[in-house]
Amino acid sequence: MSIPLDQSISQALEEVLRVQETADAIPLGHSVPKCDLAVDEDRFPDIWATTVVRRGLNHAVECIEAACALVLNGEWTNPQFALLRAAYESAGAATWLLAPDDVDTRLARLIWQHRDSWHYAEKAYSGTPLEVEEQVERQQWATDAAAKLRINLRNGDPGGFQKLISSIDDLPQHPQSLLTAWRLCSGVSHAKTWALREITTEVRSTQLYEHGHLIQVKPNRELFLTQLQVARRMVQRVGALYRIRTTPRPHGLSMRLVPRDNEGNEVHGKDA
Numbered sequence: 001m002s003i004p005l006d007q008s009i010s011q012a013l014e015e016v017l018r019v020q021e022t023a024d025a026i027p028l029g030h031s032v033p034k035c036d037l038a039v040d041e042d043r044f045p046d047i048w049a050t051t052v053v054r055r056g057l058n059h060a061v062e063c064i065e066a067a068c069a070l071v072l073n074g075e076w077t078n079p080q081f082a083l084l085r086a087a088y089e090s091a092g093a094a095t096w097l098l099a100p101d102d103v104d105t106r107l108a109r110l111i112w113q114h115r116d117s118w119h120y121a122e123k124a125y126s127g128t129p130l131e132v133e134e135q136v137e138r139q140q141w142a143t144d145a146a147a148k149l150r151i152n153l154r155n156g157d158p159g160g161f162q163k164l165i166s167s168i169d170d171l172p173q174h175p176q177s178l179l180t181a182w183r184l185c186s187g188v189s190h191a192k193t194w195a196l197r198e199i200t201t202e203v204r205s206t207q208l209y210e211h212g213h214l215i216q217v218k219p220n221r222e223l224f225l226t227q228l229q230v231a232r233r234m235v236q237r238v239g240a241l242y243r244i245r246t247t248p249r250p251h252g253l254s255m256r257l258v259p260r261d262n263e264g265n266e267v268h269g270k271d272a
Helices: 005-024 036-043 049-073 079-098 103-125 132-149 161-168 178-189 193-198 221-246
Strands: 200-209 212-219
Touching: 005 049, 005 221, 036 049, 036 103, 036 221, 049 079, 049 103, 049 221, 079 103, 079 161, 079 178, 079 221, 103 132, 161 178, 178 193, 178 221, 193 200
Parallel strands: none
Antiparallel strands: 200 212
């Protein structure tokens, strides 16, 4: 027996919110002693890795919650997919930061994200009197910090969001690939014709001339659920990595992907 669409959306949202609740049970601030992020913060106390990750997780969860509210309470067509794109990128950046076992690589990624933030601030403030010189100084501070730690800052450069998303995609060439979901939602957020057609269902079409039609569409809620499930998986992945990196060593925690069907049953074989 299939679950009603609205119920499936609500269930996915509840799973996302549970990850948030689990993360919120860990106090904000420095990590607990002897965990991976505590090692990072002891070596470089200027930026708290736990704070950066929690901010990314919180942002992703808020965007997902807002996207679900739009779908469950109206007939919006586009903005929910733009919100999912933001969730993919925030959760993706947090995953990118937490994924490496190597401390130097995690620190390079942490400082690069910090430097990149000020780089975009400089671009945003360009041509305005809003402390442009200070933004440049902050970028230089990040570069100097990497030199002081004797790490290669370039090891923290993801090469842009598309390469970052591609590098952490845990289901490449799969219908629920993170990269595929991100590309679609990016197309929607930039009003690309192909993407806007994908997220709607055609209700009526009237031919105006040989290659021209006037069409009536409605939101494709089934596609939203598919994209939402990708966002849920990403948040759950961040939550698992966050637990691994904030649990004191030694511990036996690890993470693996377990494909399941829509009823929650584990999928085996070549489709897994």
